[in-house]
Amino acid sequence: MIPKLSNDEYMKRFINGNRKISMNTEIIETALNVIKDVRLNGDKALEKYAEKFDGFIPEDWEVSEEERKQAWNNISPNVIDSLQKAAANIRSFHRKQLTQSRIMEMTDDIISGQLFRPIERVGVYVPGGTASYPSTVLMNAIPAAIAGVDEIIMVTPVRSEHGISPVLLVAADIAGVNKIYQIGGIQAIAALAYGTSTIPKVDKIVGPGNAYVAAAKSIVYGDVGIDMIAGPSEVAIIADKNANPAYIAADLLAQAEHDQDARTFLFSTSSTLVDEVSIEINKQLAELPRKEIATPSLLNNSAAVVVDNLYTAFRLVNQLAPEHLEIVLENPLSWLGLVKNAGSVFLGENTPEAVGDYFGGPNHVLPTSGNARFSSGLSVDDFIKKTTYLYYSEKALGNAAEHIMTIANEEKLTGHARAVQIRMQI
Ligand SMILES: NC(=O)c1ccc[n+]([C@@H]2O[C@H](COP(=O)([O-])OP(=O)(O)OC[C@H]3O[C@@H](n4cnc5c(N)ncnc54)[C@H](O)[C@@H]3O)[C@@H](O)[C@H]2O)c1
Numbered sequence: 001m002i003p004k005l006s007n008d009e010y011m012k013r014f015i016n017g018n019r020k021i022s023m024n025t026e027i028i029e030t031a032l033n034v035i036k037d038v039r040l041n042g043d044k045a046l047e048k049y050a051e052k053f054d055g056f057i058p059e060d061w062e063v064s065e066e067e068r069k070q071a072w073n074n075i076s077p078n079v080i081d082s083l084q085k086a087a088a089n090i091r092s093f094h095r096k097q098l099t100q101s102r103i104m105e106m107t108d109d110i111i112s113g114q115l116f117r118p119i120e121r122v123g124v125y126v127p128g129g130t131a132s133y134p135s136t137v138l139m140n141a142i143p144a145a146i147a148g149v150d151e152i153i154m155v156t157p158v159r160s161e162h163g164i165s166p167v168l169l170v171a172a173d174i175a176g177v178n179k180i181y182q183i184g185g186i187q188a189i190a191a192l193a194y195g196t197s198t199i200p201k202v203d204k205i206v207g208p209g210n211a212y213v214a215a216a217k218s219i220v221y222g223d224v225g226i227d228m229i230a231g232p233s234e235v236a237i238i239a240d241k242n243a244n245p246a247y248i249a250a251d252l253l254a255q256a257e258h259d260q261d262a263r264t265f266l267f268s269t270s271s272t273l274v275d276e277v278s279i280e281i282n283k284q285l286a287e288l289p290r291k292e293i294a295t296p297s298l299l300n301n302s303a304a305v306v307v308d309n310l311y312t313a314f315r316l317v318n319q320l321a322p323e324h325l326e327i328v329l330e331n332p333l334s335w336l337g338l339v340k341n342a343g344s345v346f347l348g349e350n351t352p353e354a355v356g357d358y359f360g361g362p363n364h365v366l367p368t369s370g371n372a373r374f375s376s377g378l379s380v381d382d383f384i385k386k387t388t389y390l391y392y393s394e395k396a397l398g399n400a401a402e403h404i405m406t407i408a409n410e411e412k413l414t415g416h417a418r419a420v421q422i423r424m425q426i
């Protein structure tokens with residue numbers, strides 16, 4: 001089931017081709033029009049597009065306190081318990097990312113440093129078109145809360161009077177979300193970026209979404225901050241002949257069920273393992289309720305590559321820069337040093353990616369489409385601004401004046417030179 005490709009075929013299809021996140025011109029045009037309309041017509045436009053794209057206009061955009069409270073009675077205590085345990089792990093992992101403002105230099109004449117301040121208001125997009133993701137609420141809002149963001153605003157689409165699923169509302173409470181609005185897609189991103197009468201404008205928008213959401217985020221970027229442009233999910237697995245084919249098949253299928261464009265890769269030194277994994281995939285696929293999503297994903301966007309040795313496997317993975325990498329080898333930690341480009345790494349046969357998706361602590365909002373070559377997964381840092389500061393005494397300025405004026409004059413910015421000279425009376 002998983003296409004077995006040669007090294008060259010794999011390179012041609014997945015590395016040398018255009019890997020840019022696919023937002024076709026039609027999607028970008030739709031996004032531009034909707035954003036323009038929301039900027040001009042605010043809530044009226046929100047109604048129009050909620051009706052058009054989701055087939056439902058809620059009575060109130062904001063979820064009431066009462067509804068949020070009631071949600072706790074509408075889900076099972078087991079679910080609450082699991083969410084709280086997951087949240088505790090995510091909190092503990094992210095708390096350790098917090099860093100303090102710092103002083104770089106402190107003498108009688110010069111003081112310099114960096115002031116760390118949380119972003120004041122953040123919008124969290126929680127996807128809701130095809131599935132509901134309480135885990136994504138935790139992954140986005142917990143780091144924001146730890147960073148000290150004053151106000152966390154969550155948006156997610158609704159399609160009926162049943163409103164937002166109670167499990168999302170409870171996850172939002174656990175994670176520290178302040179306000180929740182029942183709106184999704186391009187219109188939600190526009191509302192967060194520019195504000196409407198009911199939805200407050202935020203300073204940064206984070207969270208994954210489909211191609212419409214990704215297009216909208218890329219358009220509003222600059223007027224508002226964004227975390228990243230997320231493409232379809234990906235997993236790459238490096239395994240040798242000792243790996244359990246049933247586990248590998250299950251992990252590939254887990255990622256393939258996300259969406260028809262999800263990409264899954266297996267790199268192995270064992271051709272036998274690759275064949276066994278394919279047999280297992282067919283077996284397990286038959287039992288998978290979401291096979292209509294996983295099948296096209298596996299057929300069109302997956303590859304199994306048999307490599308001569310594990311070093312080649314790591315080289316290919318580093319070129320791919322996958323969102324997730326599973327290292328299913330003995331002593332997996334000893335191979336970690338070979339990883340250059342990957343969003344998040346899962347070590348050993350008992351750490352399927354699902355542990356990280358839900359529970360382990362690291363974030364599951366990660367760079368896709370090769371972006372792990374230059375960017376990282378969501379973290380507390382995404383919610384913190386770092387302002388530099390500098391103090392010079394008269395003596396310090398005197399010592400530096402000549403150099404500053406020399407460079408300013410080289411740039412023909414004589415005003416800059418004068419700003420120093422006037423203080424020196426040179
Ligand atoms: N990277 C992660 O951490 C992560 C986590 C969860 C989900 N995901 C991914 O996020 C994506 C979620 O996508 P989704 O569709 O389920 O939810 P979504 O909320 O991103 O998108 C649904 C919205 O898209 C808009 N839309 C749909 N068709 C449209 C059209 N023709 N024109 C204009 N707007 C339209 C609608 O407003 C709808 O509410 C999936 O690809 C999933 O794999 C990623």
Ligand SMILES: N[C@H](CO)Cc1c[nH]c[nH+]1
Nearest residue numbers: 133135136233234357364
């Ligand atoms: N694997 C997804 C990120 O690519 C995150 C997720 C949410 N729920 C399950 N999985």
Ligand SMILES: [Zn+2]
Nearest residue numbers: 254255258357
């Ligand atoms: Zn997942």
